[in-house]
Amino acid sequence: MIWTSFPVFSGISAALWLAAPFFFLSKNKKIKLWLPTILTLLGILIYGTFITLLWKHMGRAPMRTLGETRMLYAFFVSLISLLTFHKWRYAWLLFFGAFMSSVFIALVVFQPETYNKELMPALQSYWFVPHVIVYILSYAVLGVSWLVSIIGLLIHYGTHKFKSRFAELIFILFSTLFFWLRGLIKLFSQDGLENDSNTLKLADNLVYMGFSLLTLGLLFGALWAKEAWGHYWTWDPKETWAFLTFLAYLTYMHYRYHHPTRVKTNLWVLSVSFVVLMLAYQGVNYLPTAANSVHTYSQQE
Amino acid sequence: MSEQFQAEYTKKESSKPWKYKEGFLISSVILIIGTIIEIVTGGKPINVPSFPTNLSVVISITFLLVALYKIERKNIVVQWLTSVPAAITSIIHVVVLGILLGMIPQVEKTPEVTDIWFKLGLKNMTSSWHYAFGYLFFLTTLGMATVKMLFSKDIKRRIGTLLSHFGLYLTVIAGIAGSGDLERLYFVVVYGNEPVSKAFDSNEQAQDMPFALTLEKFEIIEYHPKISLIEAVGDNSEIIMKDDNRYFVANEGDSATFGEYKIIVDTFYQYSLPYDSTMNSYGEYDKNPALPSAYVRVFKNSAEIQSGWVSCGNYRVPRKNLWLKDNLLVGMFSPEPKEYSSDITAYSGDTFESFTLKVNAPKKYKGWKLYQTGYNEELGKWSDYSVIEAGRDPWLPVVYTGIFILIAGAMYIFWKGQTFKKNEDLSSDSQNSKN
Ligand code: HEM
Numbered sequence: 001m002i003w004t005s006f007p008v009f010s011g012i013s014a015a016l017w018l019a020a021p022f023f024f025l026s027k028n029k030k031i032k033l034w035l036p037t038i039l040t041l042l043g044i045l046i047y048g049t050f051i052t053l054l055w056k057h058m059g060r061a062p063m064r065t066l067g068e069t070r071m072l073y074a075f076f077v078s079l080i081s082l083l084t085f086h087k088w089r090y091a092w093l094l095f096f097g098a099f100m101s102s103v104f105i106a107l108v109v110f111q112p113e114t115y116n117k118e119l120m121p122a123l124q125s126y127w128f129v130p131h132v133i134v135y136i137l138s139y140a141v142l143g144v145s146w147l148v149s150i151i152g153l154l155i156h157y158g159t160h161k162f163k164s165r166f167a168e169l170i171f172i173l174f175s176t177l178f179f180w181l182r183g184l185i186k187l188f189s190q191d192g193l194e195n196d197s198n199t200l201k202l203a204d205n206l207v208y209m210g211f212s213l214l215t216l217g218l219l220f221g222a223l224w225a226k227e228a229w230g231h232y233w234t235w236d237p238k239e240t241w242a243f244l245t246f247l248a249y250l251t252y253m254h255y256r257y258h259h260p261t262r263v264k265t266n267l268w269v270l271s272v273s274f275v276v277l278m279l280a281y282q283g284v285n286y287l288p289t290a291a292n293s294v295h296t297y298s299q300q301e
Numbered sequence: 302m303s304e305q306f307q308a309e310y311t312k313k314e315s316s317k318p319w320k321y322k323e324g325f326l327i328s329s330v331i332l333i334i335g336t337i338i339e340i341v342t343g344g345k346p347i348n349v350p351s352f353p354t355n356l357s358v359v360i361s362i363t364f365l366l367v368a369l370y371k372i373e374r375k376n377i378v379v380q381w382l383t384s385v386p387a388a389i390t391s392i393i394h395v396v397v398l399g400i401l402l403g404m405i406p407q408v409e410k411t412p413e414v415t416d417i418w419f420k421l422g423l424k425n426m427t428s429s430w431h432y433a434f435g436y437l438f439f440l441t442t443l444g445m446a447t448v449k450m451l452f453s454k455d456i457k458r459r460i461g462t463l464l465s466h467f468g469l470y471l472t473v474i475a476g477i478a479g480s481g482d483l484e485r486l487y488f489v490v491v492y493g494n495e496p497v498s499k500a501f502d503s504n505e506q507a508q509d510m511p512f513a514l515t516l517e518k519f520e521i522i523e524y525h526p527k528i529s530l531i532e533a534v535g536d537n538s539e540i541i542m543k544d545d546n547r548y549f550v551a552n553e554g555d556s557a558t559f560g561e562y563k564i565i566v567d568t569f570y571q572y573s574l575p576y577d578s579t580m581n582s583y584g585e586y587d588k589n590p591a592l593p594s595a596y597v598r599v600f601k602n603s604a605e606i607q608s609g610w611v612s613c614g615n616y617r618v619p620r621k622n623l624w625l626k627d628n629l630l631v632g633m634f635s636p637e638p639k640e641y642s643s644d645i646t647a648y649s650g651d652t653f654e655s656f657t658l659k660v661n662a663p664k665k666y667k668g669w670k671l672y673q674t675g676y677n678e679e680l681g682k683w684s685d686y687s688v689i690e691a692g693r694d695p696w697l698p699v700v701y702t703g704i705f706i707l708i709a710g711a712m713y714i715f716w717k718g719q720t721f722k723k724n725e726d727l728s729s730d731s732q733n734s735k736n
Contacts, residue, residue: 120637120638121638121639121640121641121659121660121661122660122661124640124660124661125661204718204719205718205719208714208715208718208719209715209718211711211714212711212712212714212715213711213715215465215707215708215710215711216708216711216712219704219707219708219711222704223701223704226697227661227662227663228660228661229672229674230485230663230670230672230674230690230692231483231485231692231694232476232700233476235402235407235426235427237403240399240402240403241399241403243399244396244399244400244403247392247395247396247399248396250392251389251392251393251396254385254388254389254392255385255389257385258384258385258386258389284403
C-alpha cells in the first residue's frame with residue numbers, strides 16, 4: 001500500500017521545488033546560487049526515496065503503467081532543470097520545471113487507477129529498463145526545451161514590433177492570460193533570455209540531447225519488439241506516433257540549421273513538436289486506433 | 302560578423318531557386334497520382350517484391366542517387382534534392398501519412414473490404430501507393446543528403462551526422478525491402494495431437510513447413526490475485542471491480558485496512574475448487590478448472606463481522622464474493638499472468654529436439670525463429686492449445702547494421718551536441734528575419 005504515501009513524499013518535494021527558485025532573488029551571492037540548488041536537490045532526494053521504496057516494494061522497476069511513468073517524469077524533469085540551472089543559471093527554468101513536475105504529480109495523485117498492474121510477460125525483458133529510462137529522460141529533456149520555446153515566443157512577441165494591430169491585440173490577450181508567466185520570467189531572468197539567440201542556443205542544446213535519447217529509445221524499442229513480438233516494426237499506433245515524434249524534432253533540427261535567423265518560426269516548430277510528443281506519450285490511449293495497439297499496457301486485460 | 306553572415310546567407314538562399322513551394326508541389330502531385338492509382342485499382346494492396354527483385358531495386362536506387370550527385374551536381378533539381386527544404390518537405394509528407402495511419406484504424410485482412418476509405422488506400426496505408434511514393438520521396442532526399450555529406454570536404458566534422466543519415470537510410474530502405482522476404486507464420490499446436498507441419502499466414506492461408514511441432518505442455522504461471530473491498534453499483538446485479546489503489550495481494554496471513562474495515566486472509570490457495578455447488582468451502586486441487594480462492598475474515602472497528610471464501614471465478618467456476626451489506630462486498634480480481642511457456646518438441650526429417658518457448662525468449666530452429674504468441678484465452682491457464690509463431694527475416698542483419706550505425710550517430714550527437722557553427726550570434730539579424 002506504499003502508493004498511499006505518495007502524496008506525502010511528492011507534496012514535500014513539490015513544495016521544495018517550487019520554493020527553491022525564489023532564493024535566486026536574494027542579494028547574497030552564496031544564497032542565490034546554493035539555496036535553490038540545495039532545496040531542489042533535497043526535493044529530488046525525498047522523491048527518489050519514494051521511488052526506491054516503491055521499486056523495492058513491487059519487486060520490479062516502476063516503469064510500466066502510465067501512472068508510474070508520470071511519476072518518473074516528474075522526477076527527471078526536476079533533475080534536468082536542476083542540471084540546466086547549474087549550467088546556464090536560468091532560475092526561471094527551475095521554476096517552470098518545478099511547475100511541470102507538480103502538474104504530473106497531481107495527475108498521478110488524482111488518477112490512482114493508472115498505477116497498479118503486475119508486470120505482464122511481454123515486459124519481462126532486459127530491454128525494458130533501458131528502453132523506458134531512455135525514453136523518459138528524453139521526454140523530460142524535450143519537455144524542458146518546450147518550456148524554453150514557449151518563453152522564447154513570449155519574449156519574442158513581447159519585445160518585437162507587431163506588424164498589425166490585430167497581432168498585437170492577440171498578444172496582449174495572450175500575455176494577460178499569462179501575465180504571471182511573464183512576470184515570473186522578468187523576476188527570474190536577471191541574466192537570462194533577453195535575446196533570442198540565447199533562447200535558441202539553449203533550446204538547441206536541449207533538443208540535441210533529447211533527440212539522441214529519443215532515437216535510442218525508438219531503436220531499443222525496435223530491438224526489443226523483435227524478441228517479444230517477432231518483428232521490429234509493425235506500424236502499431238504507438239510505434240507510428242513515436243516515429244512521428246522523431247520526425248517532428250527532425251523537422252525542427254533541419255529547419256533551425258537551414259534558417260538560423262527565422263527565430264519565430266523555429267520557436268513555433270519546436271513548440272509544436274512537443275505537442276506531437278505529448279500525443280504520442282499521453283494521447284495514444286484515447287485515439288480511435290488504440291484498440292489495435294499492443295503497447296497500451298494500461299488497458300490490458 | 303553577423304552582417305557579413307547575413308549577406309552570405311542571403312546570397313546562399315537566393316542561389317537555390319527551388320525551395321519549399323516546389324517541395325509541396327511534388328508532395329501534392331504524388332498524393333494525387335497515388336489517389337488515382339488507388340481508385341483505379343480499387344484499393345488493392347501492393348506487396349513489396351521478394352528476393353532478388355527487392356535487392357536489385359535497393360541497389361539501383363542507391364546507385365542512381367550516387368550517380369545523380371556525381372554527374373549532375375550542378376543541376377538545380379539535384380541541388381534541391383540535397384537541400385534542407387527538400388528534406389523538410391519530404392519529412393512533412395511522411396508525417397502526414399503517419400498521422401493518417403495513426404488516426405485511422407487499419408484493417409487486418411484485406412480481400413473483402415470495400416468502403417471508400419479502403420478504396421482510397423487509407424485503411425491499408427502501409428501497403429498503399431501513398432506509402433510507396435511517400436517513402437520513395439523520403440529516401441531520395443535522405444539518400445541525397447547522405448551522399449552529399451559523404452563527398453563533402455569537411456567530412457571529419459560531419460562524421461556524426463553522416464552516421465545518422467546513413468544509418469537511417471540503411472534501416473529504412475532495408476526494412477521496407479526486407480518486408481518482401483519476411484515470413485511470419487502461426488502454428489496452432491493442440492495437446493495430444495500428432496505433430497503439425499502446417500502453419501498459417503496472416504490471411505489464414507495454410508502452408509507446409511519443413512518441420513513439425515507437438516505441444517508437450519503449455520503453462521501459465523500467475524501472480525497471486527488481488528483482493529479488495531468493493532462497492533456494488535445499481536441494483537447489486539452490477540459489480541464494478543474498480544481497479545484502483547484500494548486492493549491488496551492475497552497472501553496467507555496478510556491483512557489490509559479499508560476505512561473502518563479490516564480484512565485478514567486466513568487461508569489462500571493458488572489452485573483450488575469449491576467442494577460443492579453452494580461454494581461454501583474450497584479445497585486445494587491443481588487440475589483443470591482449478592482457480593485461486595481465499596478464506597477471509599472481516600473486522601469492523603476491531604469486531605469480527607463476517608468471514609468466508611472469496612474467489613475470482615473462471616470459465617467454468619462462478620465467481621464467489623463475500624457480501625458485507627447490500628452494496629458492499631469483498632471480492633477477488635482475476636490473477637494476472639506472470640509467464641507463458643510451451644514445452645515443444647520439433648521434428649525435422651528423422652531428428653527431433655525439445656525446448657521451452659516463453660514470451661521474450663524465442664528459440665532458433667532450422668533457420669526459423671520460434672515465438673510463444675498465443676493460447677486459448679477463454680480457458681486461460683487451462684488452455685488446450687498454444688500458438689507458436691515461426692518467423693524468418695533474411696534482411697535482419699542489414700536492418701540491424703543500419704540500427705547500430707544510427708545508434709552510433711545518436712551517441713555521437715548526444716556527446717557532441719549541436720556541431721554547426723554558422724549561427725553564433727543572431728541577436729542583430731533576428732530583427733530582419735522575414736517571417
Ligand atoms: C537520425 C536522423 C537525422 C539526424 C540526427 C540529422 C541531423 C542533421 C544535422 C545535425 C544536420 C546539420 C549538418 C551537419 O551538422 O553536418 C543535418 C543536415 C541535413 N540533413 Fe539531416 N538528420 C537526420 C535525418 C535526415 C533526414 C530523414 C533527411 C531527409 C529526408 C535529412 C536531410 C538533411 C539535409 C538535406 C541536410 C543538409 C545537408 C547540408 O546542406 O549540408 N536528414 N542533419
